[in-house]
Amino acid sequence: MHHFHYRDGTLHAEAVPLTTIAEAVGTPCYVYSSATLTRHVRAFADAFADLDARICFAMKANGNKAVLRLVTGLGAGVDVVSGGELALALAAGAPADRIVFSxxxxxxxxxxxxxxxxxxxxxxxxxxxxxxxxxxxxxxxxxxxxxxxxxxxxxxxxxxxxxxxxxxxxxxxxxxxxxxxxxxxxxxxxxxxxxxxxxxxxxxxxxxxxxxxxxxxxxxxxxxxxxxxxxxxxxxxxxxxxxxxxxxxxxxxxxxxxxxxxxxxxxxxxxxxxEPGRAIAGNAGVLLSRVIYLKEGITRAFAIVDAAMNDLMRPALYDAWHDIRPVRAPSAGTETRLLDVVGPVCESGDTFARDRTLPPLVAGDLVAFMTAGAYGAVMANQYNGRPLVPEVLVDGDRFHVVRRRPSLDDLAALEDLPPWLLREWPCPRR
CATH class of the missing domain: 3.20.20.10 (Alanine racemase)
Structure with missing residues (x-):
């Protein structure tokens, strides 16, 4: 069960229209549901209530500090697999005596x-x-x-x-x-x-x-x-x-x-x-994206969206399936068509779906890649100079950006030029 549903023709995260988040935050972005995360943690806790068992959320599925804060606040521990994850879990407030290091x-x-x-x-x-x-x-x-x-x-x-x-x-x-x-x-x-x-x-x-x-x-x-x-x-x-x-x-x-x-x-x-991870976070999140172009080929039609394989690697890495839903619900009786849904990265592997049956899409439409709360943002990278996308946590009728989108200046600030290139600019011919 999850808390992403259509209300009045618009896909919502709990009580927040995804259109509102797209306008405020931009696309692409990840959106997480607090209600879904809470439900799944409690489902595991209730299932094991009669046993001497502790639930430790596998942080590799979703390492966002706000998500960790939420699940540990519900009594869960954390399973970490690196020193970096350990530091982030502690920074999120996870008690050390509830952390397992795998x-x-x-x-x-x-x-x-x-x-x-x-x-x-x-x-x-x-x-x-x-x-x-x-x-x-x-x-x-x-x-x-x-x-x-x-x-x-x-x-x-x-x-x-x-x-x-x-x-x-x-x-x-x-x-x-x-x-x-x-x-x-x-x-x-x-x-x-x-x-x-x-x-x-x-x-x-x-x-x-x-x-x-x-x-x-x-x-x-x-x-x-x-x-x-x-x-x-x-x-x-x-x-x-x-x-x-x-x-x-x-x-x-x-x-x-x-x-x-x-x-x-x-x-x-x-x-x-x-140590559940995916089972807690998987369908607690979606990747929200916007259609840039519709490209009509001789044999195929492409919906080119602003999310890419660097934002959600699972389809390129595992040939994984994610349901793709238009944020504006199509009218009853709307005809569908076959579309390849692809991103802007300069790789043929930057393909989310082939021959997917979807309602007609036009440039500017919003779509949601469902069940993207696990192994989504945590596996993202900055290939093709694309900044990591923001993450948003929804709680009822409110939402908060829990990881901001880095600026291009932020990306450039991570790198440094060696002094000889500064002295010899422009580079001498060899």
Whole structure:
């Protein structure tokens, strides 16, 4: 469920017309719904209410400080995957003892920052990382709270670029090596071994891969306890999908996901961590854009919009589908046509949709790319000299720009000329 609906013929974010935001902020821009974010956090919290479970929002899905402030204010923690995300989460007011630090390539500086901040848990993904963390923790005179991430070799049946739990993926410690690594960790002076972590992928629409992975973890817990290794916590990761393509994708609700958790590992006496990201933020946001031109080709017709692949990378990166809705609802009985919806970036890959059935569009029309609240703004870049787009948070009938659009002067200010180019301008001929 989300809170983007037509009222009086205009698409609204909660009670705010998207036309009002476009006039005030310009396009393209991201628009997030507080009501949708709130509903999704509470849906997960309610689904796990009878278990000793904490919900940690996967910040890689949407790292905006206002979004983090909202979800942590509802009681959620945060899952971070870099020192930068850790710093931003703390700046947003996330309590350090509700932060989990995941990620396959943490540096010693990042590990030190996490320990000094006092995070709840560090998910270790390799033996070299375990050794590095032990050394950093001993240097700081602390013991690092650790869950060791295992790779259960389970196919999540999702896109190859976002599956993380198969043996050939870079994440976690191989299943067959896990027991030895746990035994080694137990002997380290700088490591406070807490439990097991896993994550098998993203945009998962079937509960069967979760069940297979959780049953493997259950078996591992039994083996570890037989080895004398205490297992207090299970970090089950995230990965529950969202419906990008209405009718073709029907992900299970959090209640069904929680039932799998309850049935497989709920009786192990472990504190649980769940790390949804996309499922909380995905359809809580849209990318608002304006049509620049309609281009009629010999074989195809193109709607060229002012958003581009640098603003929303998912279609170019994953061939991902986003519903595209005109902000002004077409009249009943309006004929549709097939359009390619493309951006202005100088790449053929800058294509949002091919042969999409849409009502007739004209230059100046506003369109909304739906379900863009996750892996949208966080993956954006400034290719072709295009500034990052603003982000707007809506709450009922009010809205606020929670990240402004950088100016072209801001872009130029990030770079500096070496002194010899300043002295030798114009450049001498060679």
């Amino acid at each position: 990620g396959v390539g943490k540096t010693e500086a990042e590990l030190g920052a996490a320990l000094q901040a006092g995070v709840h848990q560090i998910n270790v993904e390799s033996e070299p990382e375990l050794e590095a963390l032990d050394a950093v923790a001993q240097h700081l005179g602390v013991r690092a709270p650790v869950a060791i991430r295992v790779n259960p070799d389970v196919d999540a049946a999702t896109h190859a670029k976002i599956t993380t739990g198969k043996a050939e993926n870079k994440f976690g410690i191989e299943w067959t090596s896990a027991r030895a690594v746990f035994r080694r960790a137990r002997t380290m002076d700088g490591i406070a071994l807490k439990g097991v972590a896993l994550h098998i992928g993203s945009q998962i629409l079937d509960l069967a891969p979760f069940e297979a992975a959780f049953l493997r973890v259950r078996d591992l817990v039994a083996l570890l306890r037989a080895d004398g290794v205490a297992v207090e916590r299970l970090d089950l990761g995230g990965g529950l999908g969202v419906p990008y393509h209405a009718g073709d994708e029907t992900p299970p609700p959090p209640t069904a996901y929680a039932e799998v958790v309850r049935r497989t590992v709920g009786d192990l006496g472990c504190a649980l961590t769940i």
